Amino acid sequence: MELIRRNTDYALRALVLMAKDRTGDVYVVTRLANEARVPEDFLRKTLQRLDKAGIIESKRGPKGGFQLSKDPARISVLDVMEAVQGPLAVNRCFLKDIGCDNFNRCELKEKLIGAQQDMVDLFKSVTIRELAAERG
């Protein structure tokens, strides 16, 4: 099983493209999609989520597009994952909007919640800047 779904993967690729030349430009989805070889409409919907999460900003109209709204060093892979595919949990029980009627009696959860926190921290520590920095 993979942790990163297609849409998150696409989002990461687009963000890296944007982070590479920090000209402050606005990027049109058509171009990002071509360069990342990714379905355009799907990418656009995904970028809209990043916009709502405050990771990028959208501008409509001619000369419009998407633009980073943060320093790439301050955008973590976790931020992107959670913006695109929702909260990251080890077990379904630990998701707020699902929950578990057995939570109080459950004997598995302490250790697993610990592991979940470690995992979250792990992906919080990898940033777009680092991804963009690989091989120049």
Added chain:
Amino acid sequence: MELIRRNTDYALRALVLMAKDRTGDVYVVTRLANEARVPEDFLRKTLQRLDKAGIIESKRGPKGGFQLSKDPARISVLDVMEAVQGPLAVNRCFLKDIGCDNFNRCELKEKLIGAQQDMVDLFKSVTIRELAAERG
């Protein structure tokens, strides 16, 4: 998104039940399923995978059932996850049987593969014994 699917969750619960009283008993799926409040047939299929992975052993016939074949301290959550739901990867590209035609040129992979290894190590470090030890 959650890392542990239903079948892995069920498997963990069954393993913890087995680990709790180390009488060396053989456990019938009907009983495990009742105690863990889990669908019996589905649990049986899941336990069959644990058997193939060498984590438990099955015995057919009357007085048959499943039995731990290792010390619970030597069964990690990762072992169970991989036995039940296959290899754990950060990105689809990193799964052997899927792969990626862009792998050589890809600029995202180094950091992400590093994170993947950390994640694997993390779940390798949590054992059934620890899960079973919670609250007596």
Added chain:
DNA sequence: TATAAAGAGGACTAAAATTGTCCTATAAGG
């Protein structure tokens, strides 16, 4: 040896999630 109690294994299904596509609306520059 007949019977019954288990798991083995595969076919099948239902439901849910993922991964898209498409159409209309809205915003803004020129």
Added chain:
DNA sequence: CCTTATAGGACAATTTTAGTCCTCTTTATA
């Protein structure tokens, strides 16, 4: 006011997950 771009939602195809069911094999024991 025309064109370029995103916004947003409805829709569809595919894949995955989760589960059920049926038949077969193994084995203890009456």
